[in-house]
Amino acid sequence: MLPELPTETLRIAGRDFKSRLFVGTGKFSSPEAMRAALAASGTEMVTVALKRADLSGSKDAYANILEFLEPERYLLLPNTAGAQNATEAVRIARLALASGLPNWVKLEIHPDPNYLLPDPIETLAAAETLVKEGFVVLPYINADPVLALRLQDVGVAAVMPLGSPIGSHRGLETRAQIEIIIEQARVPVVVDAGLGAPSHAAAAMEMGADAVLVNTAIAIAPDPSAMAVAFAAATIAGRAARENGLGRQRAKAAPTSPLTTFLD
């Protein structure tokens, strides 16, 4: 067994998270496999697509994904997948709140249903509205540093730049841009989407991301629970290395001999 490897607690909007691995709930082969993988991952925040849930209060047995997510164990982060513009995203966030879900929302607006890349203009507009209404907003964005800053200006609780398109498993293709976002961030940075291997999650943490969100790579693995543990371990490893100065050492390499002794 691995020894315990404590890392700093992550705080988002006043709430503490020991685990820096957030997990999505789509694409699993069964609700049971999903529930087991979430438990195995040690995650404390899971995101769920509202379009798959029954929001009418009628306890629809054919749309009961929420019943498999224990609210005392995880913070449920409703997401707005399916929304094509700000109006739709705001509407579904309000409905989620009205149906008893938390006032946290993963804001994702992707009008293109193919690559599911987020619309920056609509996302900013929706974030502004939802923050004003008291929502804790975590927007899914392309790795655009200026957009990340604009969103922080309107009061989002975190930013969630993508590593590569959802489900692509291509890892940190946007690394250079995410590095700028992290450098400039006043809120936690959660790398979301495209993380196809535990090494991608570790790399994101090593470069200074505050958390990662993983869905497809866990959900479609032959053993989702085992893959969830692998991602959890990688996330912890990357974070622990970061806290031990890994990224900072690399960014500010010290030469072996001082360069300025001639001035003494």
Next chain:
Amino acid sequence: MATFSETFPSLPLESLAAASASTNAARAAAVIRQGRARSLEDFAALISPAATPHLEAMCAASQSLTQRHFGKVMRMFAPLYLSNECVNICKYCGFSRNNPIPRITLPVDEVVREAGMLARRGFRSILLVAGEHPKFVSGNYVVECIERLLPMFPSISLELGPLEASDYGPMVAAGCEGLVVYQETYHAPTYAELHTAGPKKHFLWRMDTAERAYAAGFRRLGIGALLGLHDWRLDAIAVAAHAQHLLRHCWKSQVTVSLPRLRPAAGGFQPRDPISDRELVQVVAALRLFLPHSGIVLSTREPARLRDGMMAVGVTHMSAGSSTEPGGYANFDESTWTPGEQPAEQFHIADERAPEVVADAIRARGYEPVWKDFDRSLVADEPRLAGAPAP
């Protein structure tokens, strides 16, 4: 912007189909090594006889792409036939106006009753189907059906005779998500030979229906060809080209494709250039390698064993327990979902298993049947959901 019918004449369909038939082994193997079809030429190579020996590898690549984008899930839907009245003569279709079958257009109350049976079976996504008849299947009738069904079905799609975008507007406004229209065959001379009377004769008008639907605001566009009318390779290539066009020009829509095979129907039309089971699987895998993000629909036209196998090789949407007759569900034994007589059916289905039996088969293969994947609240200001809490 040019519509598909405007670019269609410059599409080298005949030469692509000929190239497909004569693809050599080295070319087929090279495309399969890429793991993707990056052009229509690649797609043509993947559906060639030379690629058939590589079917296992194609299916593995298709499965991987499908799972990464769609997950290990299968989206479920059911067709509900509103009417078999039709003004067209189509030589292969059971609803053809010259076929002596009982003609029915369901009153809206009966539509709601039939839909209720489907909702009790689990369906939350429904496809309303009708023959083409402006008098019996009017816009107001369709809108009324949509409005009455929305409390049960967050996702409603239509498969009707082609209309103008302005006619689709009220259907979208009423809450309808998708529109399905199959070109049947993209081979113009064959199309002309098979569609001898009625508005369906207008080959190019039909071809642009999906684009008019997009202009009206539909979010899901379904296209396809009916295999068994002409050279299946030519029609498969045309469907691939059409989907590619829609992905560029209707970029906010979810495109789904389907390649139904002709089934026995009133009129007794005999399929031409029949496609084997193995070739059907090959063409589905090839579609996935060309269109990684598009939905692929497989209906109950196909037999149970084949459907069960195809769940894992690229299919994303399945119907189950279907009746192809207006009012047909009323003749089902609701306890066992066994169909009774269906004298006015469009065609006879092959997989007669009850929805829950199909769902169990999906689970047994490691997939989750997903019944609800769209919420009315995404598009409606005031969701009219059953039991919705008061604002």
